[in-house]
Amino acid sequence: MPPLRVNKIMKKSSLLVCATMWVASCAPPPVAIPLPDADSPGARIMKENCSQCHGAPQPSTHVSVEWPGVVDRMLDHRTRKGYPPLSANDRTTLLEYLHKHAREVTP
Numbered sequence: 001m002p003p004l005r006v007n008k009i010m011k012k013s014s015l016l017v018c019a020t021m022w023v024a025s026c027a028p029p030p031v032a033i034p035l036p037d038a039d040s041p042g043a044r045i046m047k048e049n050c051s052q053c054h055g056a057p058q059p060s061t062h063v064s065v066e067w068p069g070v071v072d073r074m075l076d077h078r079t080r081k082g083y084p085p086l087s088a089n090d091r092t093t094l095l096e097y098l099h100k101h102a103r104e105v106t107p
């Protein structure tokens, strides 16, 4: 077999490998996990105020004591981006919701 033909076959098979890898890397997008108590006022406030810059986070991403700090940092992000502030009531309702569903502290 002349060297040119070998090259052609090599090229073809490496293309096939690439194509296979590309298809394999096309995993379906992750399915968003619904928020706990999705219809509660807290979840509603979260969906309305916490999903403009990233997806609304799961309350279980933090333990209870961490949430007020995170929320206040996020309210700061909101202000800097020109979003209206949360009312004191909404902030309290949101924090109660986050506390209720926060990750358990592991002993």
Ligand code: HEC
Binding pocket: 046, 049, 050, 051, 052, 053, 054, 057, 061, 070, 071, 073, 074, 075, 077, 078, 079, 081, 083
């Ligand atoms: C104006 C944009 C904006 C909005 C609205 C926003 N965030 Fe964020 N969020 C960010 C940015 C930027 C980061 C990454 C930097 C950081 O962590 O401060 C982030 C990161 C996070 C993280 C991951 C970091 C961590 O500390 O765990 C959580 C959780 C989070 N946001 C929760 C919230 C919640 C809850 C709300 C609603 C009260 C919210 N975000 C609304 C911009 C925003």
